[in-house]
Amino acid sequence: MSLMTAVVVIVSGTFFIVETMLRRDEGAGRVWSVAFLSAMLTTLAYMVWAVDPTVMWPVAVGNTTFVVGTGCMWLGCRVFNGRRMTIATLTVAVGGIGALLTVLLAGPDAGDWAGAPWMFACILLFAALGCVESVRGDMGTYRTSWGLCAVLGLQAVFYLGRIVVVIAEGFDSTLFNTWFGSAMTSVLTVILTIVALVVTSVLRADRAGQRGPARLESSAPLGTDDVLPIASFTVLLTRAAERAATRAEELAVLAVRMDDLPQISSAFGGEAAREISEAARASVKRSTSALALIAQDGTNGLLVAMSAASEPDARRLAGIVYRGLLDDLAEVGAGVIPVIGIGVVLTGTADAQPASGDAAASPCAGAAQLIAGARESARRAAGEAGSAVLVGGADLSAR
Numbered sequence: 001m002s003l004m005t006a007v008v009v010i011v012s013g014t015f016f017i018v019e020t021m022l023r024r025d026e027g028a029g030r031v032w033s034v035a036f037l038s039a040m041l042t043t044l045a046y047m048v049w050a051v052d053p054t055v056m057w058p059v060a061v062g063n064t065t066f067v068v069g070t071g072c073m074w075l076g077c078r079v080f081n082g083r084r085m086t087i088a089t090l091t092v093a094v095g096g097i098g099a100l101l102t103v104l105l106a107g108p109d110a111g112d113w114a115g116a117p118w119m120f121a122c123i124l125l126f127a128a129l130g131c132v133e134s135v136r137g138d139m140g141t142y143r144t145s146w147g148l149c150a151v152l153g154l155q156a157v158f159y160l161g162r163i164v165v166v167i168a169e170g171f172d173s174t175l176f177n178t179w180f181g182s183a184m185t186s187v188l189t190v191i192l193t194i195v196a197l198v199v200t201s202v203l204r205a206d207r208a209g210q211r212g213p214a215r216l217e218s219s220a221p222l223g224t225d226d227v228l229p230i231a232s233f234t235v236l237l238t239r240a241a242e243r244a245a246t247r248a249e250e251l252a253v254l255a256v257r258m259d260d261l262p263q264i265s266s267a268f269g270g271e272a273a274r275e276i277s278e279a280a281r282a283s284v285k286r287s288t289s290a291l292a293l294i295a296q297d298g299t300n301g302l303l304v305a306m307s308a309a310s311e312p313d314a315r316r317l318a319g320i321v322y323r324g325l326l327d328d329l330a331e332v333g334a335g336v337i338p339v340i341g342i343g344v345v346l347t348g349t350a351d352a353q354p355a356s357g358d359a360a361a362s363p364c365a366g367a368a369q370l371i372a373g374a375r376e377s378a379r380r381a382a383g384e385a386g387s388a389v390l391v392g393g394a395d396l397s398a399r
Contacts, residue, residue, distance in 0.1 A: 256301055
């Protein structure tokens with residue numbers, strides 16, 4: 001069983017890591033690669049310990065990488081959903097360090113299960129958090145992610161059972177060795193590895209298809225139905241902003257945010273959420289000029305760049321987009337309308353300028369600053385009662 005588990009984990013992990021390197025993947029793919037690498041190190045460490053059970057360092061390494069690998073599955077889901085990482089990363093680091101120290105402090109007389117209670121508790125926590133995170137935010141709009149949710153939930157339940165049985169019966173009990181011992185853990189590991197490989201590969205491929213390669217020298221290819229990937233949008237926005245600056249003209253960048261798509265997907269199915277997304281794309285195209293730049297911004301948003309004579313003109317254009325969305329989305333499916341927020345930033349505002357000398361060194365720093373400002377305004381507009389459109393941080397409701 002240990003050999004079979006090692007083969008599955010090493011082959012799967014190698015495949016995912018090599019694919020990450022070839023894709024030059026960023027974000028969630030890199031974090032999930034660390035999870036697969038940790039799983040590979042875990043199996044190798046436990047195989048070394050199986051050959052010579054008198055040494056404790058393989059147990060310490062195996063327990064640590066097991067905890068870190070499970071934690072990185074959770075962290076990868078958080079990165080995919082665009083959530084803050086500082087506290088979560090520190091939590092995983094503390095869990096890994098604790099797993100290492102509990103084995104080393106227990107010493108060689110602690111037996112085969114040295115440091116196991118801490119490891120069990122950490123894996124239970126990170127698997128449960130990963131299960132919840134995999135069906136929230138952007139990941140929640142993909143039915144594929146429910147497979148990852150299922151196996152992480154199964155892992156959490158399994159380790160909860162291990163903790164309960166250890167407390168009630170001990171490590172040497174027949175119940176523990178039959179249902180929660182190494183053999184059952186190996187079966188669970190194989191299932192988790194295979195499902196995680198499939199799900200994370202599909203999610204990464206879909207996200208890469210939306211965003212496209214971030215290369216300045218690209219020819220800025222169009223996405224489907226003339227909606228740009230975000231990388232091409234950034235390049236074209238940079239060039240348009242440079243041309244507008246030489247003519248003392250203004251450009252407005254609009255971020256359209258629909259926060260309730262994951263909940264709509266859960267309540268009415270993924271097909272309803274996709275219909276809303278497609279209707280929103282078509283509505284924004286109809287509500288903007290033929291020369292406007294439109295890009296897909298994740299799974300629940302759009303970005304638009306177009307000329308605006310002034311701030312009131314930008315408010316008027318955003319209002320047209322907002323009212324068009326309300327009218328068009330009311331006719332889709334069951335008539336469920338997500339919470340819509342539109343944020344607007346003008347190229348002439350101070351917020352559109354790079355914040356530092358390092359940012360200014362990047363050709364796309366100004367465009368990235370504009371996009372970030374529009375996204376923040378859209379987030380506030382969607383979250384604050386009575387605010388439909390925010391221009392430059394001020395409430396300019398279009399209702």
